[in-house]
Amino acid sequence: MVPVAYYVVLSAALFTVGLVGILVRRNILVVLMAVELMINAVNLNFIAFSNLHGNYTGIVAVLFVIGVEAAELAIALTVILAYYRHRETLDGDRMDLLKG
């Protein structure tokens, strides 16, 4: 059995990749995918610690995360589609309708 430190390191690396993706990419769909990567990294940590303590609480937490995250993603994609119908762009830098 691999020690939990390995999972923590892998999770930190995945989280950082997601963060860099959010900051570097401008296409809003790729930014959402990077958010997914970060959530996945967090889930990996939950399971690793659940495994460390021999307890199912982490698994239950991940189930809730997945449920909330599915709702969030569906709404986000719908908003993106609605925005695209108005402005014909997916560039996050040009989404400035609220700038005033």
Added chain:
Amino acid sequence: MIGAILFFVFAAVALTAAVLVIASRSIVHSALYLVLSFLAVAGLFILQGAEFLGAVQILLYAGSIVVMFVFVVMMVNLKEPISLQWTTFRSMGAYLLGGLMLVELFWIAGRAGGWLSAPSRGLEPGQGHIEVLGKVLFRQYLLPFELLSLVLLTAIFGLLVIGRRK
């Protein structure tokens, strides 16, 4: 031993695919690499005894979520070519922030002491199965579980309102 080998294989696949999600020029390629990353993480879940969660990960993430992404890509018509800007001032700031956070996370993990490198106790066989999880969800966590269904219902109404054509 075999567990360690599998861990490194899955970890390498997950990390490489994650980097490729960020780095590929086409959004469809990004979505496909996202599937690969999710599948590798599902393998890591199963490796740690959370079999039901691994199945949920494959069905929900690699299945439906990526299908949603691909549908949106199909419905929007991207005329402008996607430009990747890896060397701008802003990207440098992003790398700096990412590196800073990585160092920070490692520092915190290093301070946690020796228990992080101790072998895991491991889930009892069957503790990650749906029978145990179902009982837990419907007894101990009944209220959050029902609230979650309310969240999903609200999301459906929100979708219908936002997605409606004028």
